[in-house]
Structures are given as C-alpha cells and as structure tokens.
Amino acid sequence: MGTRITISLPDDVAARVTVEPNQSAFIAALIRNRMHTETVRAALEGAGLAITDNGLTRARGLLRKAQTPRTHRASHAGLAALRARHDDTTTT
C-alpha cells in the first residue's frame, strides 16, 4: 500500500503517463531513480568530491559520445576481433 496523491502534469507529460498500464508504478520507478541519483551525489559530495552542473553536462556528453558508435556494432564484436587475432597468430 502507498499514499494516494493528486498531482497536476503538463499535457504532454500526462499524455505519456496515461499510456502506461500501471501509471503509479511507472512514476514511482522514475522517482526512485531520481532519489537514487540524489543519494549517490550527496554521498560523493560528502566524501569530498566536487560535483558541478558543468561536470554533469560534460559527463553526459562523454557517455553519449562513447556509447553512440556501439549501436552500430554487432554484440561482442570486440571479443570476436580479439579471437580472430588469436586465430591469425596460430595459423601463421
């Protein structure tokens, strides 16, 4: 059981939420994820790391840049390339 609350959402956000079969679970999962992120940030700051909004933007960009090419790859392409190198070595 939980607490029943009434909230107001922008129309576009509400339209997205209403397509979910379990809207409460959908919203709860998003908020839990946000809570987790906030907990991690607070813990890191408490441990002495300086977290900045500019740094978060830069980190987001680094992740996006690093991950984008992977969408064009076959799964485990790196392992396949590694094993091919082994095959080349042992057959020459």
Next chain:
Amino acid sequence: MNSPTNQPADNPANDPANDPANDPPIGLVLDLSALLHYAAMTSSVVIGELIIETADQGVTIAIPTYAYVAALTQSTGDVHARLQLLGTFPHVTLLNPVNTLQDAEDLALLLSTVFTDTDRGYSALLALQHDAVLVTATRDTYASLDHLDVIELDG
C-alpha cells in the same frame, strides 16, 4: 521447510527479479587507474559526475574484482574510504570476467599479446564481454584493441 522439488512459485530462479536478463545493462567498466584517480580525486575529468550520470541513466558500473582488490590494497585513509563508498552504490557491481574456459582463453590472449599487467587484461575483457565503455587514465595502453570504447581521465 522446502519440499524436495521446488514449485515454480517457490523457486527464486523463477522470480523475474532474479533473472540476469532483467539486470540493468553494464554501461561503464572502471580499471585500476580509474579507481585510483577517483579515490585520490586527482582526475579533472568528472569521474564523480560519470558515476552520477550512470545512476541517472539506469545503467550499471562494473568493476573487475581484481582491480578493486588491487586498489584497496594500495590505499589508506580517505582514499580507501572513497573506494569502499563506491562499492556500496547499488548501481556499482564487482564482477569477475573469468568464469569459463573460453573466458580464460580470452584473458590469456589479452595478457600474452596486448598487456603486460593483469589488471588491464581483466578490465578490457570485462568491457569487451559487455560491450561497455572502459574508463581509464591510460587510454594508450588499450589502443590496439578494436571495438573498445574508452573514456580517458586526465590527471
């Protein structure tokens, strides 16, 4: 007391929450150099922010057990405490990439042809196994590996 044969509803293996296929994807792998940069706070490239962003995106950071133990061994005081903190985050997991004979063959190949130190072999293998992005302070040492995405920390 469980019956000798588990009914499906009683068998944890049948719980979707225990199905590895439902685990969040591994987005980043940290090698030993990245761990030490994070813990010593010597990197100017946003390692803390990377940890936060991966949490926000719902992906997991994997650390090779070998590298984590090595980092703990080399650290004391606040540096050691920050490594311990990292291990407590729910989206951070320790993994051993060598669990099968094929894994052992892959690691042996990395250590005999690419790397001179064990840590990088474990870290690269883990990243390749999961098509994850490797975070390191020594990008050049991974340069000969095809299909390996790397984020380099600078000091």
